[in-house]
Amino acid sequence: MSRARPRLLACLAVLASFLYGPHAATAEDSSNVSSPCRSLTYGEASYVVCTIDLARYELRMFLRDREGKPYGSLSRLLDSPEGQKLAFAMNGGMYDDHRLPVGLYVENGRTMKAINTASGGGNFHLKPNGVFYASGENAGVLETAHFLAAKPKAEIATQSGPMLVIDGKIHPAFSQDSTSRKLRNGVCVRQGRIVIFAISDTPVTFMEFARLFKDALACRDALFLDGSVSSLYAPSMDRSDGFAPIGPIIGAVERQANLH
Numbered sequence: 001m002s003r004a005r006p007r008l009l010a011c012l013a014v015l016a017s018f019l020y021g022p023h024a025a026t027a028e029d030s031s032n033v034s035s036p037c038r039s040l041t042y043g044e045a046s047y048v049v050c051t052i053d054l055a056r057y058e059l060r061m062f063l064r065d066r067e068g069k070p071y072g073s074l075s076r077l078l079d080s081p082e083g084q085k086l087a088f089a090m091n092g093g094m095y096d097d098h099r100l101p102v103g104l105y106v107e108n109g110r111t112m113k114a115i116n117t118a119s120g121g122g123n124f125h126l127k128p129n130g131v132f133y134a135s136g137e138n139a140g141v142l143e144t145a146h147f148l149a150a151k152p153k154a155e156i157a158t159q160s161g162p163m164l165v166i167d168g169k170i171h172p173a174f175s176q177d178s179t180s181r182k183l184r185n186g187v188c189v190r191q192g193r194i195v196i197f198a199i200s201d202t203p204v205t206f207m208e209f210a211r212l213f214k215d216a217l218a219c220r221d222a223l224f225l226d227g228s229v230s231s232l233y234a235p236s237m238d239r240s241d242g243f244a245p246i247g248p249i250i251g252a253v254e255r256q257a258n259l260h
């Protein structure tokens with residue numbers, strides 16, 4: 001029995017790694033493979049999580065084509081010269097009837113829409129809302145008031161709401177008993193340069209989506225980007241949700257130093 005038991009334990013360990021290994025992978029693990037995106041099941045819902053290491057990828061915001069018209073959909077961006085090299089793209093914030101951002105929007109270092117501190121109805125105004133920003137190999141998610149106070153350098157930025165996770169705590173307005181389920185996408189940042197985007201494959205509540213970021217992805221601050229029309233372009237997964245009407249788009253291209 002003393003010899004058989006170690007062999008049995010070794011076999012069980014191999015089986016466990018086969019069955020559970022992919023689901024136990026951390027967000028950073030996926031940045032070491034060719035695809036930034038992976039599938040993840042958490043709770044009763046399935047998601048796609050895309051991990052963008054800013055040492056390898058550059059994030060860009062897209063709003064208007066070369067003629068000045070809003071792209072309005074992922075498919076139009078992907079058909080343009082700007083969309084040809086994208087390794088990932090997702091709708092990047094809320095928009096008005098003209099497909100234009102309702103809050104802060106910074107593209108290529110230019111502020112094209114001022115920050116919005118007004119009160120009102122809808123998800124954007126479910127305060128605290130917040131800002132996702134990036135510059136070079138640094139990025140962050142901050143509540144709107146904290147962003148205004150800190151004034152971080154931002155080559156790109158998008159304001160949306162509500163915040164999902166705030167300093168390690170779920171937004172206080174979210175309810176465990178909510179019945180409002182929608183497709184949702186959001187973003188968080190870890191270690192200052194690991195940007196994690198997530199989109200649900202099935203409708204989820206705000207509470208369920210916030211728990212994904214807080215518990216499964218270990219994010220201290222996370223921001224909701226949009227719902228219902230949440231769309232993803234992940235060529236390595238053969239996925240292109242290209243036709244939903246959307247506003248701002250965020251995408252990633254591989255940095256030149258990493259291209260072979």
